[in-house]
Amino acid sequence: MAGQAPRKPAKHDAIAEILRAQIYSRELPPGHRVPSENEIAADHGVLKDTARKVLAELANEGLTESAQGKATVVRGFRPIRRRSIQRLSAEVWEHGKSIWDVDVPDRQPEVDDLTVVEEEPSDLVASMLGLDEGATVWRRSRRYLVDGAPVMRANSYLPADLVAGSPITQPDPGSGGIYARLGDLGHKPVHFREELRVRMPTPEEARDLRLGPGTPVVLIARYAADDDGRVVEVNDMTLSAAKYILEYAFDS
Amino acid sequence: MAGQAPRKPAKHDAIAEILRAQIYSRELPPGHRVPSENEIAADHGVLKDTARKVLAELANEGLTESAQGKATVVRGFRPIRRRSIQRLSAEVWEHGKSIWDVDVPDRQPEVDDLTVVEEEPSDLVASMLGLDEGATVWRRSRRYLVDGAPVMRANSYLPADLVAGSPITQPDPGSGGIYARLGDLGHKPVHFREELRVRMPTPEEARDLRLGPGTPVVLIARYAADDDGRVVEVNDMTLSAAKYILEYAFDS
DNA sequence: AAGTGGTCTAGACCACTAC
């Protein structure tokens, strides 16, 4: 049959569209309070439960933040800039403009919840590092905070036969970090590869990084190889997508 | 007061947790049907509306896909690999393993919905290209499909004074694409920079890329510069996050 | 026609926050 009657837009969608427009136009600016469930219900002549759907819709789009007892507010965007740029091409892009939030300066996260242990690698980590059967790894897990809020969880894996006895197995690896220590050991990382994937967080990830609905995570698997091409570290990171701008540069 | 009674987990959260575990453990594999609203209601002794919240929760986490009249199914993950790798470091990573879906081969998207027009640039595009007041640009907009499903929208901007009269202003720029033509014009792009940001899609983006709930988008702003460091193209892309693995490599 | 997802009303109750 042609000529189907087009589905009438849902009330909660229509109301959400009004608020959405106000948020995008900054008529409702970041941090500003959004109408409450009861206000929406009264203003638009719907029940509270329908009003809830409106707020749920906006929250799932990442436009608002809510918590029990507190008013729902428009979410802000103050990203951290993460640069992964080759030294050579850095010169070319020195004065590179950013389309997003050019006025926000780079911020350095602090480390939180650090654990350093020797353990048997998963099959995956073993194959990523090219390890033999039975070889162990040192894992350095840490969470990063900015302004007191968690923004990233990172797990770094290093072959035990390479780093055993070095400061890398200590909580504080010393000035320059683990890459400087790998250099001391004759395995300075010079080649890097990163694989990125984006999805919604698992409940555990959401808890760990305090993510509300509508906040995706970026998973980065980073491989670092020395001059001989040996992979000396793999690092899997989970970033709160709402907190980051990622930047890459390369030549061809 | 210390010793607050911990909030009892919501019924819909508890039920969702059961299904979530079955999805993660692949007991409910990708493509498999998930219990319907009525089944959940009957199985767990709740009302249909509560059962809906369970399915909404899973959908917002990107775990399931639903459509009117059809059963809700577990979402699959067959990503496209997008490589942005420097020629030199390509050798190092030739045999690089991937932690995600190693068995999925690279797939080449087809182009859809191409428009090529000369127009006045937005202030943003003008400043990104370093254009003078009044200068115009050629915009090449296109959508990419894989297996008939849209996966990316890309808008490429090129200075009109550079490309006027060249095949770049035609729908088909010829073999090698616009980068080869820029080379013909003496402005071969050799330096690249990409800025990435991730968020939930706007309703328009969701419509254009046919994104369900729980599907983030990746925004990529790509700058291409020639040997003199002049930015000869900027390209803003919007990718369906669920369809891509992004890969970068660089040396230091 | 049966089953599915989707919308909406009506009203009760709970927990947390700010005042």
Add this chain to the structure above:
DNA sequence: TAGTGGTCTAGACCACTTC
């Protein structure tokens, strides 16, 4: 204490898909 977000029941109705 008042206002906020959050949970749940009860039941009606709609639109789309599959058979």
